[in-house]
Amino acid sequence: MTARAAVIMAAGQGTRMKSPTPKVLHRVGGRTMLDRAIDAVQAAGCERVVVVCGTHSPAVAEHVRRRLGDDAVAIQNPPLGTAHAVLAAREALAGFDGEVLVTNADCPLLTADDLAPIFERLAAGDDLVMLAFEAADPALYGRMIQDADGRLLRIVEARDASPEEKTVKVCYSGMLGAAAGPLFDWLAKVDNDNVKSEYYITSIVGVANAAGKRVGVAFASETAVMGADDQAGVARAERFWQDRTRAALMAGGVSMVAPETVFLSWDTKIAGGAVLEPNIVFGPGVQVESGAVIRAFSHLEGAVVRGGAIVGPYARLRPGADIGEDAHIGNFVEVKNVTVGKGAKANHLAYLGDGSVGAKANIGAGTIFCNYDGFDKAKTHVGEGAFVGSNSSLVAPVSIGAGAYTGSGSVITQDVAPDALALERAPQVEKEGWAARFRAAKLARKQK
Structure with a gap:
């Protein structure tokens, strides 16, 4: 040539x-x-x-x-x-x-x-x-x-x-x-x-x-050589490009209920057999395997979603997120630079940043990977089959052993051994009659 x-x-x-x-x-x-x-x-x-x-x-x-x-x-x-x-x-x-x-x-x-x-x-x-x-x-x-x-x-x-x-x-x-x-x-x-x-x-x-x-x-076609000289032109080109790219994905077997609400990036890779619900945004660097489901109102960037995984609704995957086969990342869960193992679940209200979650581990609602101290990032590792109780704060660097549990509301600052239960919370104290006395005092002040 x-x-x-x-x-x-x-x-x-x-x-x-x-x-x-x-x-x-x-x-x-x-x-x-x-x-x-x-x-x-x-x-x-x-x-x-x-x-x-x-x-x-x-x-x-x-x-x-x-x-x-x-x-x-x-x-x-x-x-x-x-x-x-x-x-x-x-x-x-x-x-x-x-x-x-x-x-x-x-x-x-x-x-x-x-x-x-x-x-x-x-x-x-x-x-x-x-x-x-x-x-x-x-x-x-x-x-x-x-x-x-x-x-x-x-x-x-x-x-x-x-x-x-x-x-x-x-x-x-x-x-x-x-x-x-x-x-x-x-x-x-x-x-x-x-x-x-x-x-x-x-x-x-x-x-x-x-x-x-x-x-x-x-x-060439008029669309192919269409210039974008102003902001309206860029938006028009975006619309054409999105329509063309969605059509190519659907022709390859990707299911979209409302394709006009799914926004893709230039390097988005979605395999046939994946399902995309409405109102999803793909930033650069996303790969979705066959059998995965991305549910509505999710935002993904720099992430991999393996076959059979379910992401969303209202989930956010940031760069470095690798969601394993059959894993569940649910509503209002954010994942950044974490590998989530096969069958693991973080179904709601969690932040997983820097580290790993083992296969079949369960991350309770309100769990936070405390990965940043203001200067450096550190990693949190949750072992296979571990159960992290709701509202737990895992202060990195820290590891939760395979099969271990953490009690709800715990702030975990030290490694937890496999199959152990880690509890970190103040003992509950009950002051009998305190609420009634508090209300009475407040009402008395208002009447003066």
């Missing part, structure tokens, strides 16, 4: 977002739009990726450096148009001999499958391929004017289009592909003879045609 590289344009100002967060770092499905763009081109076979950034958003360049390294950053300064932006990547791709894909960083629904037709057209003999979509409402999109053989003659901006050209629904997506050498040569010949004195990438069509090259058109 011919070597492939990608240039991702991420230097836009993004002013319509009206946010301190740069546009391309806004998230869809819990993943930044920029990361989604990188994911798409890498999945399309682009081994080298260069992201064109602006000086106004150093956070974008830093994000790219953390993921791809210094060589993946190209700075457009000053911003002089889209053709100028792609040319900013020329030095970073010096010596590269292969095909270059140019994409946008603000199209969060784009996938490798949507980009594949560009490479197919290049393999079929086109010298330059522009990615198009058929718009339901072309509005202000640039119209792609083709001849009878499908060759692209020009791209006409809506404001410059004739009445006949405005009837064309084939519009330009802002993405293209070509061999590296010719691509940068053509871009260098683009002029800025326009009202804004900017170098527009659409002008490359005329340059390539003038050189006698074949300019072809590849197609």
Whole structure:
């Protein structure tokens, strides 16, 4: 296969977002739009990726450096148009001999499958391929004017289009592909003879045609190339992405009673045979195995739920939670960085933070793993088959042995031996007649 590289344009100002967060770092499905763009081109076979950034958003360049390294950053300064932006990547791709894909960083629904037709057209003999979509409402999109053989003659901006050209629904997506050498040569010949004195990438069509090259058109869906330029656009992309991802999970056998109320993340993994009740939020890093049930109003992030386990309703699983087969994590139970063994139960009103719960152990209501002393975290381990009484505070580091019991209301600060009973509470004291005397004194004061 011919070597492939990608240039991702991420230097836009993004002013319509009206946010301190740069546009391309806004998230869809819990993943930044920029990361989604990188994911798409890498999945399309682009081994080298260069992201064109602006000086106004150093956070974008830093994000790219953390993921791809210094060589993946190209700075457009000053911003002089889209053709100028792609040319900013020329030095970073010096010596590269292969095909270059140019994409946008603000199209969060784009996938490798949507980009594949560009490479197919290049393999079929086109010298330059522009990615198009058929718009339901072309509005202000640039119209792609083709001849009878499908060759692209020009791209006409809506404001410059004739009445006949405005009837064309084939519009330009802002993405293209070509061999590296010719691509940068053509871009260098683009002029800025326009009202804004900017170098527009659409002008490359005329340059390539003038050189006698074949300019072809590849197609993607309008949804795939849909940009997100403001907060409403991000929300719209989120809705499309969630619907698509839910549909894929249900096609794979996941049961959802009310799928529109289940919110997923980009890396959520749910096996067929799992059941999702309404109103569940999955943060990043969740894996749910077949046969597990996630009940309503639960929030999961960075967690694993094994087969047959029941989580919720109203449960919260935080990073590091590993819920074993047939275990139960019930209402208003929070689990963080704890491995819960097979068949163990924490059915209500508990906080389990840092440690482990053995198989078939029972955690009573109101139990707290006291894992933080203000400076450091420590672990609590509850052994297999142990029974922790309601309203127990287990002060870490501490271990409850296999089969041991703790009495309700105990504050356990020392290890408990296997099969032992640990009690830690003050003796009950009863003062006969105290309540009646208290009430009488209070009433007497009120009457004065």
